[in-house]
Amino acid sequence: MDQPKKAAQAPNPTALTVHKQSRLLEVAFDDGSSFSLPFEFLRVYSPSAEVRGHGAGQEVLQTGKRNVQLDALEPVGNYAVQPHFSDGHDTGIYAWDYLYWLGANQSELWEDYLQRLEAAGHTRETGRDTDMTPPQGGHGCGHQH
Numbered sequence: 001m002d003q004p005k006k007a008a009q010a011p012n013p014t015a016l017t018v019h020k021q022s023r024l025l026e027v028a029f030d031d032g033s034s035f036s037l038p039f040e041f042l043r044v045y046s047p048s049a050e051v052r053g054h055g056a057g058q059e060v061l062q063t064g065k066r067n068v069q070l071d072a073l074e075p076v077g078n079y080a081v082q083p084h085f086s087d088g089h090d091t092g093i094y095a096w097d098y099l100y101w102l103g104a105n106q107s108e109l110w111e112d113y114l115q116r117l118e119a120a121g122h123t124r125e126t127g128r129d130t131d132m133t134p135p136q137g138g139h140g141c142g143h144q145h
Helices: 039-044 096-104 106-119
Strands: 013-019 024-029 034-038 070-076 080-085
Touching: 013 070, 024 039, 024 096, 034 039, 034 096, 039 080, 039 106, 080 096, 096 106
Parallel strands: none
Antiparallel strands: 013 024, 024 034, 070 080
């Protein structure tokens, strides 16, 4: 499902609330709509070139993002925010209209993502991006830190 090129003026956000415990970004808009967007959902639908590619068919399926955290959320002018995720991804700039589009299409987009994961032979916990944090007490790389 492609984001529309430019629809009518999207509503403006009136509130952004980061819920770290439940891993949700709540976004309220001036048209009365409100969306609770999971960090994982935001991460796998990042508008960055790293995720979306530079053209149709160049998208990179994001795997192993189930436990991703939102470490920071920075404003970008008056039109967007730039999340910093715990996996190091911080190049996506989420314009207000893109956040609104994500919220309005969340169920369809999520189902599409799950189907693409399954088709690629992954679950939400598997894949090349699976959390590789070493167990407590060691760093796993062989070096002393």
